[in-house]
Amino acid sequence: MTMSNTGGRRKPPTIHDVAREAGVSRGTVSRVLNGGHYVSPSAAEAVNSAIRKTGYVVNRHARSLITGRSDSIGFLLTEPQEKLFEDPNFNVLLRGCTQALASHDIPLLLMLAGTEDERRRLTRYITAGHVDGVLLVSSHSADPVAEELREAGVPLVQCGKPMGRGSKVSYVAADDRDGARDMVRHLLSLGRRRIGVVTGPLDSPGGVDRLAGYKEVLTEAGIEIDERLIVSGDYGRASGQAGAEQLLARVPDMDAVFVASDLMAQGALTALRRAGRRVPEDVSLGGFDDSAAATEATPALTTIRQPYDRISNEMVRVLLAQIGGEDPAAVILPTELVRREST
Amino acid sequence: MTMSNTGGRRKPPTIHDVAREAGVSRGTVSRVLNGGHYVSPSAAEAVNSAIRKTGYVVNRHARSLITGRSDSIGFLLTEPQEKLFEDPNFNVLLRGCTQALASHDIPLLLMLAGTEDERRRLTRYITAGHVDGVLLVSSHSADPVAEELREAGVPLVQCGKPMGRGSKVSYVAADDRDGARDMVRHLLSLGRRRIGVVTGPLDSPGGVDRLAGYKEVLTEAGIEIDERLIVSGDYGRASGQAGAEQLLARVPDMDAVFVASDLMAQGALTALRRAGRRVPEDVSLGGFDDSAAATEATPALTTIRQPYDRISNEMVRVLLAQIGGEDPAAVILPTELVRREST
DNA sequence: TTCTCTACTGTGAACGCTCACAGACGCAGT
DNA sequence: ACTGCGTCTGTGAGCGTTCACAGTAGAGAA
Structure with a gap:
């Protein structure tokens, strides 16, 4: 009584x-399949049980041939993929998008360019x-x-704010400026006053906004911006280490650093340790992202959490809305300060 | 003279x-599209330029409707995805498969179950x-x-050897047994004799085979298997730490450990350090996988490299062959000892 | 010439579905 | 009775391809 049907x-x-x-x-079956309007309860029931019976x-x-829709969407990566795939946040994003789409019964095509x-x-x-x-993930913001x-x-x-101001492309991003503000405010509340910053790339909105938040809070607190306390990095571990070294050389009595990514913060940690600084006793260190790097570091990093789970959901929501005919939209999601051992 | 065609x-x-x-x-166009046999050079030329011209x-x-093929393949993940997505090897695999398929013009559908x-x-x-x-990736091997x-x-x-011996399912895997043999031979060559092992899960072929390799080499070297030197883990960091602690408690003068994954080896490193053992001076430590964890650890881990780039290529090759009508096949790829600082 | 073979080309038909349309039915209002 | 309307159902056409088949032309053999 088995119907093994092995092979073929x-x-x-x-x-x-x-x-x-x-x-x-x-026609009736088709109507049941697509919404079920204008079909009698008895017919609907018959169709549904027939579907179950036949599998x-x-x-x-x-x-697709007739509707013109494909009912599938692409997840496109346009940049050096080695880097991105190493980023735990990227993985959360990819997983989140896949799942959000799956709940709409839409398959995701992974595209690497x-x-x-x-x-x-x-x-x-x-x-x-x-x-x-x-769904586009690109480090080049333009x-x-x-x-x-x-x-x-x-x-x-x-994913992330695009560079061009005028371009009417939808995006979903975390609130970089506000996140940076929270972190710097936190460092100030610890009594720190000579706060360095290692920024992200300044040709990307994320890098620019995080720096802007840093400057704003200091200015609001009546602290003059010291250009010697500002260096820029590229989000990578090595550039964080180099950045921290540079800051220490310029301002040896720096008492805190805000580093614009956790990966760079790991590098900064190494630099600080080598220079004989204790974290957090001598120098408070704040990261950004709340990636796996933040918890793996010793001491664990205080950081700004980007809500990647929500970002992926919003990306899917906005995209489906746009497919449904709505206008492009920009969504900016709040970040959250996560306090750990490094401050 | 622009044809902006914005929107719509x-x-x-x-x-x-x-x-x-x-x-x-x-018909002629279709023939050109699919191989181009039985079509005159002049017609082919005309078709090709028409294709270029019309885009x-x-x-x-x-x-697909008529051929019955979909010309797309699924990348299916059946297990706790959080863990897998954190694994750098998994990311190499996913990327490798996507690229290998792209070269055949076949899109990859990401499926999370x-x-x-x-x-x-x-x-x-x-x-x-x-x-x-x-393409199936599953930690459950059965x-x-x-x-x-x-x-x-x-x-x-x-991906990876399935458990059931008889089941005729294709797979591609690294040579776990041989990798383990290489590592233990390496530890022996350093003069180590009391070599502990933290295995993978013993309900998976990978876990079993790595342990088998360990036992084989010791036996060949005339060293008796000491069951106190064998504990099992689950490839996770925590179980590596617990495993190493247990080994040290049982055999305090253990002079080397072979740990069946780099993540577990990181945990073992912590345990060894806490117990006051220096690596590699007092205890040589060997991992498995050559994941990012191996280079990030201090000291960097000597490990067994699994050729995930080749594995992904082979998986795609075997799958396409099978779609083309060939029989299921098993491919086992050689591993490589990567020497770093921990031995 | 005629026949055969090869190389090439065009023409329905079909794949499984949705959509637009037409028709049927019952029920209310005129 | 007729008309209108809302609800429900079946039918034919067509989406863009490939495939099988029929057919043409030219070359070479008989």
Whole structure:
């Protein structure tokens, strides 16, 4: 009584089979499948049990062919992927997007556009309508791909604030400026006054905004901005170490550092330790991201938590809305100060 | 003279448009698209330039509808995803598979089956023929999903050796036994004789094989197996720490440990340090995986490199072969000893 | 010439679905 | 009775491809 059916895929049932089984027409089955309006309760019941009995699953290709939708979306990465894949936050984002989409029964296509060739290939693929929309993760905040897709009319949501001010592309981002403000305020509340900063890349809005928040709070507190206490990095561990070394050389009695990423903060930790500074006794150290690096470091890093789980949900929500015809939207989500051992 | 076309996706050209442009029939265009046999050079040239001119991209839905293939494959994760996504090796694998598939112009669908519901939904999706095959990553080495898909006749390649001996499912794995042998031989060559081992889970082939390699080499070297020197872990950091503590308690003069994952080795490092042992002076420590954890640890870990870049390529190769009608295959790839500071 | 073979090309039909339309039915208002 | 309306249902057409088949042209053999 087993139906092992080992090997050789059997032809799946079609909407026709279901219709015959339920004693109705294709049209009625289709109506039940898509919302179920204008169909009598008895017919709906018959169709549903026929679906269960036959194990019917809609053929998305046939559906897409006529609707023009593909009911799938692309998760596009346009940058050096080694770096990104190492970033725990990126992984949270990818996982979150996949799950958020899954709850809408929409598959996610992973697209990596490292080289120029791949970029071209994927742009073609996307503009040909093989996905309904794109979730874009790009470290370049003024990515040409974003503009190209937008011009082609492809619904698009970017992770992080894009650089171009005028460009009408949707995005979801954490509130970098406010996060930085919280951190610097926290350092001030500890009695620190000579607070250094290692910024992110200053050609990205994230880098700029975090620095702006730092400056604002100090100015509000009546502390003059000391340019010797400002160095810029690239979010990578090495640049954090170099940055902290530079700061210490310039201002040996610095009593706190705000480092614009946890990875850089790890590097800064190494530099501080080598220079004989104790953290947090001599120097308070604040990071940004609340990545795995923050808890793995010793001492564990006080940092600013970016709500990547919410970011992914919002990206999906905004994208689906845009696919549904709504206008592009910008969403900025609040950050949260997470206190640990480094301050 | 710009054709900005902002917003509103234009209807893409069809094979019909190309045919008209080239002055040939649909059939000829289709033949050019699929291999180009039985088509005259002049016609092929005309079609190709028409394709370039119109910017034609094949509609995969229409193609799939008739061929029955979907020309896409699924990357299925059946286990606690938080853990896996943290694993750098997993990320290499995902990236490698995506790229290997991209070179065949095949999109990868990311599928996460954490809950029972998702598992059912995805099984339906897969068996309905929405993907041509599945790359499966599962920590359970005897995953019921694997068996279910195999029975449904879905081409499938698993990452890592599956548990069931008889089951005819394709897999690609590193040579765990041989890697373990290399490591233990290395420890012996350093003059170590009281070598402990923290194994992986012993209900998985990887865990079993690494322990087997350890035992083999010791036996070959004429050293008796001491059960007090064997504890088992679960590949996680915490279990490595606990394992090393247990070993030290049982055999205080242990002079080396082979730990079956780098993450566990990090934990073991902490335990050894707390117990006042210097690494590598007092105790040589060998890991497994060559993950990021290995280089981040201080001292950097000597470990066994699993060739995840090659594994991903092989998984794709074997899967495509199987889709093409070939029989399931098992591929075992050689590992490599990477010497760093911990031995 | 005629026949055969090879190389090439065009033409329905079909894949499984949705959509627009037309029709049927019951019920209320005129 | 007729008309109108809202609810429900079936039918044909068509989405863009590939595939099988039929057909043409030219070359070479008989």
